[in-house]
Amino acid sequence: MYYINEKEYKCSVAVTLDVFNDRWKLAIIWYLLEKDKRFKELSEDIHEITQKTLTIKLKELEEKNIISRQAFLEIPPRVVYALTPIGKALRPILEEMYLWGKNYVKEHGTIGEMTACEASVVKKCLKL
């Protein structure tokens, strides 16, 4: 059994799931793997997300120490988000997800052009 602030987990996979088990968090992590980013950059990367939801998700990830937030006292404001060391350590999971997804598409879908998103992250972050 594992405990993280009062909360109980039956196994460590459940702990991991708790970190990114929603519609947005893994996307945020994926884009932050590429490089540290400002709020606006993230909201452009993940253009379907609303500002409100992005704010909430970033706060949740920060609370779990997956990302860090650095606010500069400037006008207009500047806030930079970055993965923490343990956040960066999620990379092998993403790599496996990347590989599995490719295989799955081979069997059950079709492949079109490579997107900028994938090209960039794959090139800079995945050590395959």
Place this chain on the structure above:
Amino acid sequence: MYYINEKEYKCSVAVTLDVFNDRWKLAIIWYLLEKDKRFKELSEDIHEITQKTLTIKLKELEEKNIISRQAFLEIPPRVVYALTPIGKALRPILEEMYLWGKNYVKEHGTIGEMTACEASVVKKCLKL
């Protein structure tokens, strides 16, 4: 770009996410890694899930070809769920999640006794 029945994905990680990005699916996969299971066994393994939700999630996983369903024409009914080959191929992802979760708990939580769940799956399924 990837396409799976009309749906568009910017990268293959998004494809993978789509498979288990909810509260229950990965738990189902986790328990099926151990061995093929009947409906009732799964609902005992994941005792927090309601029958209705389990039914829906199993159906969704079947539609995505992650698990297979075999119904025997017996009374009382018997239905056995098993991972398909591509479902079994999710194992490396789970392994990475297992490792990451352990590390995360080391830094941010406390570890208690090993649960039956974890012991069993780790022993039988993870090739670490």
Place this chain on the structure above:
DNA sequence: ACGCTTACTTTACTTTATGTAAGTAATGAT
């Protein structure tokens, strides 16, 4: 005749997640 079993399905509801649209704060540029 009746209850037990399994794998569901159905109903009626509550909770959680997400969206929409507007507002705010501070300041430099026009």
Place this chain on the structure above:
DNA sequence: ATCATTACTTACATAAAGTAAAGTAAGCGT
């Protein structure tokens, strides 16, 4: 004076997911 900029916050609305509890179907044991 007003606008643009950025990173939010607020109030309200809707959609999605989950819950509890009961129902169903068919046949077996008592």
